Amino acid sequence: MNCKSCAATRGKTASARRTVQILTPAILYSLVSLFCCFGLADNRPTPRKTNGTEFSVSLPKKIRPLPEGVLAKGATPGFKFRGIKGWGWTAEQYLAVIPVMAQYKMNFLMNCYSSMEDQAEPGASRGTSYRPNHWYRPLPEAKKRAYEQVVRECQHRGIQFCFSMNPNLHSDRSFDYNDPGDLEILWTHYAWMQSLGVRWFNVSLDDIKQRVDAAGQAKLLNEFLRRLRQKDPGAQLTFTPTWYAGPVENEKESNPRIGNGDTASMRYTKELAEKLNPDVYLFWTGPEECSLTITAEDAERYKRLSKHRLFIWDNYPVNDHRPTMHLGPLTGRDPRLATVVDGYISNPQSPQVEANQIPMLTIADYLWNPGAYDPARSIGQSIAHLGRTREQRLVLKDLVELYPGRLVDGSHSTAWNSLRNRFRGILNEGTPGVAVNFIKAAEGVSRRMAKVFPDQFVHARQTLDADIAGMQTEFAKKYPTYKVADFPEDLRATKP
Secondary structure (H helix, E strand, O other): OOOOOOOOHHHHOHHHHOOOOOOOOOHHHHHHHHHHOOOOOOOOOOEEEEEEEOOOOOOOOOOOOOOOOOOOOOOOOOOOEEEEEEOOHHHHHHHHHHHHHHHHHEEEEOOOOOHHHOOOOOOOOOOOOOOOOOOOOOOOHHHHHHHHHHHHHHHHHHEEEEEEOOOOOOOOOOOOOOOOHHHHHHHHHHHHHHHHHEEEEEEOOOOOOOOOOOOHHHHHHHHHHHHHHOOOOOOOEEEEEEOOEEEOOOOOOOOEEEEOOOHHHHHHHHHHHHHOOOOEEEOHHHHOOOOEOOOOHHHHHHHHHHHEEEEEOOOOOOOOOOOOOOOOOOOOOOHHHHOOOEEEEEOOOOOOOHHHHHHHHHHHHHHHHHHHHHHOHHHHHHHHOOOOOHOOOOOHHHHHHHHOOOOOHHHHHHHHOHHHHHHHHHOOOOOHHHHHHHHHHHHHHHHHHHHHHOOHHHHHHHHHHHHHHHHHHHHHHHHOOOOOOOHHHHHHOOOO
């Protein structure tokens, strides 16, 4: 419900509006709420809620083992395969996250197929016609050596490394399912990885526009599985199909969501079900490409349709390399999912790889013990584990409250920016003093991060700083009569 503004409030002087106090993000939201409740603001932004209450993080008085119940006698994990993938990460970024995965009982790491794409030479032009995926060429030796190190580190830590490529995305030469020469070229990459002792492999043909052919794709996958198991009977193959979300009852086809009835996506999925070797796992993102909830019933519906074993590819907390972060806990995942699917991977953020560990630890908590998973407890424990000092934990808590992300806020978009959307809601309320204070609070978090994490969370801080500058610009457009002096000295930048 929209609240009516009070004429007296609108008549406050600029100097009174500027008499504000620096607040923490959670308390600041409460102040905005009070403005609404007493008729002092318009268009209150939708509160972020978890279990019916406004979202905030409570740090624990005692640090508990994570995942929850991991030290219990006879404890066994809920999901057999518990992991993440990269997002265009470098070998160094994978190497940095592997020890954290092992510490928190994650046992499956898949490279992002874009990690296998070419890296542009320094100064090279990357125009609209640039296609970096040269799957038909040998990988550079330096890249091969780097990823051999990633494989060895996974093996040392007891983590299954899954090798992945997508030959038909970002490529100037699409893979021809009926060309034996193309098959042999693509196979050389998989044979290389198998020679290193890798036992898990993935072929992705998602997000493509050309060669959407279930029969041709099944032909490729079946031949790869035959070759892999000829050398290693225990080898496993997963597939990311072109239509990888849904179906949703009474919902129409919406790429990549499977539509009901006689739709192209339904025909594709049924043909794949019949022609793809049943030993191949399928990746599935839930009822939507970026699902807010995934239930056991959702998974059962897709499993019956696809006739294959499933891995969940959860598009959380991925930001698709956009200037935002999703740092809140995993929510909306049915504890019964582990009875329907065999594995789960999280699609992560980039380039904020360190900050990605905050939600990643809540995901590890859910995957190990889904029945006991509590998002509120888990996010507090995750921060407590990642911060070594009280000051570090407090600033990570405030960062999460600035960027709780799309699951907490109820958005399907990987580009959702909690901080900027809250700020725009405040601007729309016509309360410039609260808006200035909001910027101050965000700037304070950045300043404290630089102090307590001088060499860590650099990309996260850069994201925050860019948003601070952007909010200043938005404020200047909304209130052009404000003078530069209305901002504190360190908040006068206007360039976004």
